[in-house]
Amino acid sequence: MEQERKIAVLIDADNVSQKYIKYILDEIAKHGLPTYKRIYGDWTSPQLARWKDVLLDYSITPIQQYSYTAGKNSTDSALIIDAMDILYSHNINGFCIVSSDSDFTRLVVRLRESGMYVVGMGEKKTPKPFIAACEQFKYLEALAQIDEPKVIPQNTVKVPEELKKLTRSIRNIITDISDEDGWASMSKVGNILNKREPDFDPRNYGYPKLTSLVKAIHVFEVDARKTSNPHVNNYFIKNKETGKRR
Template identity: 30%
Template sequence: MTTQQDGRDARVAVLVDCDNVQPAILDHALRFVAQFGRVVVRRGYGNSGALGGSRWQEALVQQAFTPCLQYQYASGKNTADIALALDALELLFDETVDTFCLVTSDSDFAYLCRKLRERGAIMCIVGESKTPQALRNASDHFSEWEPLPDVMQAEITKPANENGLVAKSADSVRPPAKQRPMFVVKAVALLASDTPEGKVTLSALGNYLRRTDPGFTPDAYGYSGLLEMLRTYDLLQLTQEPGSHWTVKLHLDNIQRMPVNPLTGKPNAS
């Protein structure tokens, strides 16, 4: 799935319209674009009303985004959108990146998407359910983010914090208890969705997990390696292919047996 040029990973810019989306969308956006390449630019655009609040400040700092504050020169004028568009064109012309991810549901960006694609860039959009069809169709890849139900969010974040990292006590000497964070299953679902056989290699999965969290390591969850970790998941199936390499895919039967689909948070059909 990873886009490569000249034998190297694609360089990705994630540009967020903070006036239009919620801070909780950032985790989803970064996990989505990690399949396409290495994120080298992270910027969040907004006016003082959005970026001045604690919610966006905390989210941008936690995910290492550069805040791009744009004051409104006149009432009703959104200068942040113009700044985002100009910066995107500059990044393309300077050849800083070759893949863009706009995090917005604002159809005003459809024209920018078309211009960037005409110049050869790969365009990704991450938006909410309100995203108009015109913006969805202006991208090469669209991902819709939906807030998880409170009960599902509590279950997913129970073994780890928002970054997927296990909290460690400074004086703790005991190895961590074995845990199975849900983001691993979601990573397999994302990477395998576009493959003919619905599976992904172990190495591709490991690379993706390290892109989304540079500090990811199986031993933080009580395992000596990724293969040992994946063997404990009831929702995943492992296969040793010819040549001794391993692949993993979703265990669809086990997922369907659950009353609530763990990937969507919606009830399964009985």
């Protein structure tokens, strides 16, 4: 039996609201077991008062880091030093860095160079370099489902602007991996999409799964194939013909 991935969850309290904590831990449970749960900040600061109310509820260890100099973020340095100490302890095989700050980009690159699985989490304002450095990146707003789902009309032919880039990516992946009949495994498409675009998540578009998002775009064919388990289907996806005629 494959051993469950052990993950160190390190949270930058200066850049993340306490309202997301449940969603952060629920999400990381899908990737592995949160072995370390630490949060960094100056706990003498009134701005972090709300965090103090939830730390005990979720068994998160607060790490005190005083702001020695105005304008300098000592919290970042403390988190980075701890991350390297944890890395060299050889007790874990994955990290979750929770912050919207690009200062952790080099840390993530270093962790991945050491063979670590790294998930990033932050708000939509997170700079692209940090997102690109992670194996996967999750937007906190999407995890918390703050935005209402974007409903795409069933009779639509034109793909909404925000989905055009995603649609092109999915089309290209299907072309690359499909069988002779043009069908590709939905799960394989999703895996490749995550590798090419670390911040991809169907919840960013208001859908719980890739399958439901793909069906809503209406430019793909989806086939549900039965398995030996009557409650489980394997889904396959195919590019629809453009319908152009001479």
